[in-house]
Amino acid sequence: MGNQPQEFDVCIVGSGAAGGFMAKELCEGGAKVIMLEGGKEVDPVDLLSHKWPYELPYANLRREKQAYFYQGDVATSIRYETQAHVHVDRARVLGGRTMHWNAVTLRYAPQDFREWSLAGIEDDWPLTYEELAPYYDRVEQIIGVCGNEDGLDILPGGNHYLPPLPWRCSEHILKRATDSLNIPLISVRKAVLTKPYDDRPACHHCGHCMDGCDATAIFSSPNCTLPKAAVTGNFTLRQNALAREILVDREGLARAVSFVDTNTQKTEEVKARIVVLCCATVESARLLLNSVSPQHPAGLGNSSGVVGRYLHGHINAPVQVYLKELQGTKPINQDGATDHVYIPRFDYRDSHRGYAGGYAFQVNYDSYMFPRHARLMKGYGADFKREVRTMQPGYLVLLGVGKSLAVNQNYVSVDKNQVDAYGIPIPVVHFQFVENDMLVWQGMIKGLRQIVSKLSGDVFFNQSTSPSGLASHEVGTVRMGKNPKTSALNSFCQSHDVKNLFVTDGSCFTTSSEKNPTLTIMALSMRSAEYIIKQRKLGVI
């Protein structure tokens, strides 16, 4: 550790999208920062993303390719008390979920911050799109985003994008269908480089975005923001450091973070004047709820009782179509960078839709290697085999991504009687879809049927009778708001109760929209970091 300070200016817990930007901005602003990350680094050249199934010990049936991102017992040290088909995604690796994501990078629209004002349901955010827009601009320019400014109110954009990804044949065909319905189909915006940028190479179109990008063409905090933090000389990174609880002083202010070194199993402590949580929605809530003291008997920063509450995310519904026009054609390489196009929300045009919020569609978000229809089609033998082969070039998949409501009854708690491998109480997920969620899901399926009706091909809808979620987009458990009685954070992601505590990952969201949340997480982190720098200069914190 060399000449490390006894006490750091800031301790950041978590190294993903939020933590990376927080570290970069604070270090560039002169703060001495230590980052605690529960996992450890994976060198991109060690990723298994290009391995064939027959080269892997279990043909990837044990998710061998993604095992690097779920280190230790993170995947099993959680409990679900729910009948709903939901899953939360807890990565544990340097970079967090930026190490394996499709990189879809979308801004929230102005209306997404005003659910109460517009629909009388949920709450307004304590900030507006206009206040966040400059940070969206800066984040996009730092990470490199491909796509276009499409002139859509529902999906605002900047004017600095890299060239969009080329469209596949199936996407040109889809466009004919969506045009006939006056539904927009646009080039997707993604944090994928379509030309060299920021000393990182362009995408090599291998189709394995979700297995980790060995080319570093997809933004991750280890390939972009953490090096920028490190070059300032103000950044200290401690890996294999799993935060256990935040310790407070007599006034109830954060003074240190207690963590377990997962290599030695020893508990250590790092002192800091400011603590920023960037551990993602479930883990940040867990850490706060596990940080109990006489000054904070319900968990750190939880006088409102909302920490852990309002867990929500995205609802999904997929459809696979095998386009007749492409069936039987010579197989070509279609993998690309997974999503190349996107159908932004269009249901808001229907004022009689009967639900709040809405949905959008991701398109072709996965590799073409495995013929999914082969598991769904009936029959066997030579005809079956030939039909599978003939259909495969026609593959087109749409995934509905819909808003779920932020409601108090959905929450994360901790079980003091059940601990993980390091003695830390595990999180417990309590979640049920509510009526509005069901209506959004049904609306989403109706939208899918509408689009599919204009396509000629073999169609496979998911036969589930209930929605699934949360699409790895869970948010909301340490929500921001103006009222300290009903929220945990202010608009700068600062705890109402503990002025030197900040939380800037997805847990700070007041509500969700149908858009993927990562860009908003990064913009909020950047804004919060700027606030911290100013407050430090003023001597306020």
Added chain:
Amino acid sequence: MQRRTVLKIIALSALSTQLDVLSAMLPPTQSGERAAWEAGNYKLQFFTEAENELMDQLMEMIIPADNHSGGAHAANVSLFADWVVSNGCNIANADLFANSSISSDLQKSEWRKGLQLFKEEAAKSSTADILTRAAAGEANPQTDLEHFFVTLKQMTVVGYYCSEVGIHQELEYQGNIVLPEFPECAHSNAVASEMKIEESRTDTK
């Protein structure tokens, strides 16, 4: 040369002619490593030799060899099944975004029972006839035999299309390679041209 440096060079080179030379510098994506059941010296972990032989026969009937490519036998799918069943893997994970409502995993003992059903039926009918009967209820399986067929078929499909034979010979999958430029859709250009020609014909009528 380090792989990372090679990747950078490829990214910074715009011309496809250079690509061929540079591509050759990358290690092949097929590493030569093989999963246990493909390694050539696999020893059965769960099924007996007789059970494996029956599985192999049934799986080859489900996905047979043809003029285009080998079938389940050539792809060692029965050995794949032995490995998967003995290690308790979830075959739904073959598809990252699988429809998990498809029930496709059986306990080990259920596999044995299913194969035993086929053996018992074989005293009265040919294997082909039994398979036909088992498959008849695929959409809504009622009997033990019909339920077993669904699982047997799912295992065959996953094992085959995760194999070298299934991926490369049968589907001629072209992906999972380094491609500095994503190819334009020649098909859509041709269709768009045809549509323009049709529109101009309509306009002149």
